Amino acid sequence: MTNKELANIMYPDVSKTIEDYEKMYPKRNLDDKAVVTRFAPSPTGFVHMGSLLAAFVSRKATKDTNGVFYLRIEDTDGKRSVENGIEGIISDLKAFDIKIDEGALSETEEIGEYGPYIQSKRIEIYHTFAKWLVENDYAYPCFCSEEELEEIRTLQEAQKQRIGYYGKYAKYRFVSNEEKAKKIQNGEKFVLRLKSTGDFNKRIVINDLVRGRIEYPENDIDHVLIKSDGVPVYHFAHVVDDHLMHTTHISRGEEWLPSTPLHIELFNKFGFEVPKFCHLGLLMKIDDEGVRRKLSKRKDPEAAVSYYHEKGIPVEAVSLYLMTIANSNFEGWMDANFGKSIDEFKFDYAKMSKSGSLFDVNKLLNISKNYISRLKASDVYDATLNWALDFDKEFYDLLVKYKDYSIAILNIEREQKKPRKDFESYSSIKSYIWYMYDELFTNLNYEWQNITDKDEIKKILNIYLNKYDINDDKDTWFNKMKEVCDELGYASDMKKYKENPNDYKGNVADISNVLRVALTTKAMTPDLYEIMKLLGKEKMEKRFNMV
């Protein structure tokens, strides 16, 4: 029996040919340098930070070259797929402002001419390519049961052989087409296996854009290409899809490096051009035991991109951070090109770190802090409102009720050459400004410092309140505080105080501390002058009386 006849028995429903598909998906009309790449997650429910990095980098590379970035859903494993998984991916991408040019938009909709972009809808295509492999003696059906494979494995382990279905262990390589056909006609399940022609003792060179030249032994394993349910495995789907979709750059995690020789063998068998590979280092973290390991979806909350949404960390800050992980020269570029868009920075695959980067939340927060400090107060207000809407209803209501007042609070020490930097996330803002709202000014815990005597505090507050005028400019305001010092025997001049601390009961700092704590309960706040101005004399009096 010829291979062609066997192929017909294996895939009787295939009506098209590879040529038909080549015609349906012609070469893209793009610049030679244009990068076509993709984000190809499986719909497991949420996007991992490492995947986001890959998506981000891919998006950036295509933007830099006027290429195409598309989203392909790799749902060939039912066990991994989760309900609404596709929606989750799309909303995460949207949240981080990573735009796709083509691909799946939802379970049922998509844009682009190279679809379907969901692998489970491409089964017919895979079968067409699979049939071609059988016809050309590059693949064959295998009927081994799990137990049989287990036996082979045990045998190999015992004999200290390389493990796998290859060479003389590839049992169904040696079975005749007639016999295989009979099994299929009897209704026996089969998988499709590659008939590898690789030689383990020969070397194959991968020129990886990130890691440079890497050598591997050639693949000689007869890998499963199509599972017994007719659905392809990743390796096969990847090769077929990335060829038909004319992908030029495969950006993926380094866990794929060991199977790249297999992928290259497949590309070669089909006579397809081999795309460029970019194997990215994994994102790592140091866990509580001090062990450095891969950032894990299951164990580490910060691995999920939804975490940053909940924490109220601006997506722009996350993008900035991802860019510094991707190309560490980005930070320097950003300093030198202050105010320019990230789009103007030229990304380079070769500058990516080969070893896995430790994911540094501290650094992210620092970037976030700097980012927020440069925003206008009204933008901070909008973003905080947006965050609070989902995560803090009480705060949200206050922000809505006192809009202008809130913006004014957020504007304290903001519009100056060196703006104040204490908000590292939108979720932390409340903890810095809560005391400005009467509604939150309850359950108080006053942080008195040097002056703790009740009568002394009362005296200071009374004297001060009589002097305070909301229309004073900052110098006058400060002078009045000094007047209180002089009247009560505190040093109004810090230098003099430092020279002879024993001549005084204390100094301006002590007086201002009393005022500050009386108004806010906190020993550390932004500029007191502005706080008083915003509170107004009436509220000040009320709060002084509460003390």
Add this chain to the structure above:
RNA sequence: GGCCUGUUGGUGAAGCGGUUAACACAUAACCCUCUCAAGGUUACAUUCAUGGGUUCAAAUCCCAUACAGGUCACCA
């Protein structure tokens, strides 16, 4: 166990045969006519996992060892 990759300060890293081994985060100290944040100044790797080699010269090239990570599925 086989195959592969990686290892520069607490962290992210630059470095590509000749540098005082950049820079950023973190940390600490000091300074800055009220605190804090910020800012400024300073400190923080005699050494690039370890041991050999090549070279006038090595973090950079070679070899071995150690450690870490990845992978070896009808998962991606």
